[in-house]
Amino acid sequence: MDQVMDRGHFCRIFSDRAVVVTRLPKGSLRTLAERANETAGRGDASLQTRVEYSALFDLLVRELGADPAATVLTLADEHGQPTQTGKAVETFRAAAVGKDEFFDQALRAVGYGPRRRPTHPPTTQ
Numbered sequence: 051m052d053q054v055m056d057r058g059h060f061c062r063i064f065s066d067r068a069v070v071v072t073r074l075p076k077g078s079l080r081t082l083a084e085r086a087n088e089t090a091g092r093g094d095a096s097l098q099t100r101v102e103y104s105a106l107f108d109l110l111v112r113e114l115g116a117d118p119a120a121t122v123l124t125l126a127d128e129h130g131q132p133t134q135t136g137k138a139v140e141t142f143r144a145a146a147v148g149k150d151e152f153f154d155q156a157l158r159a160v161g162y163g164p165r166r167r168p169t170h171p172p173t174t175q
Contacts (some may be wrong), residue, residue: 067146070102
């Protein structure tokens, strides 16, 4: 594991992937992803663009970094053990899917995709 990661490297690790917010466990990391999606994205419950990943990077630096003025994420301590930020980056990686796989899915979370037909015809009165 790298000890630090800059913004460019962070964005590159997700360049062909989409972080699906609903795949993140409920809690502070999911909230950070939702905030990044709301402020820099389309509000579609996924992070897909460099702008969204850059916003997430900034939130990670501010919320989890030891130094809010830092320009890198510290992923491991001096003993090579993952920091809280390092664990967060791994959680985001785990919630990411390939963009081809992502775009093959119906987007039901935002109201798109096939609708279920009722199994019984509606009754009229």
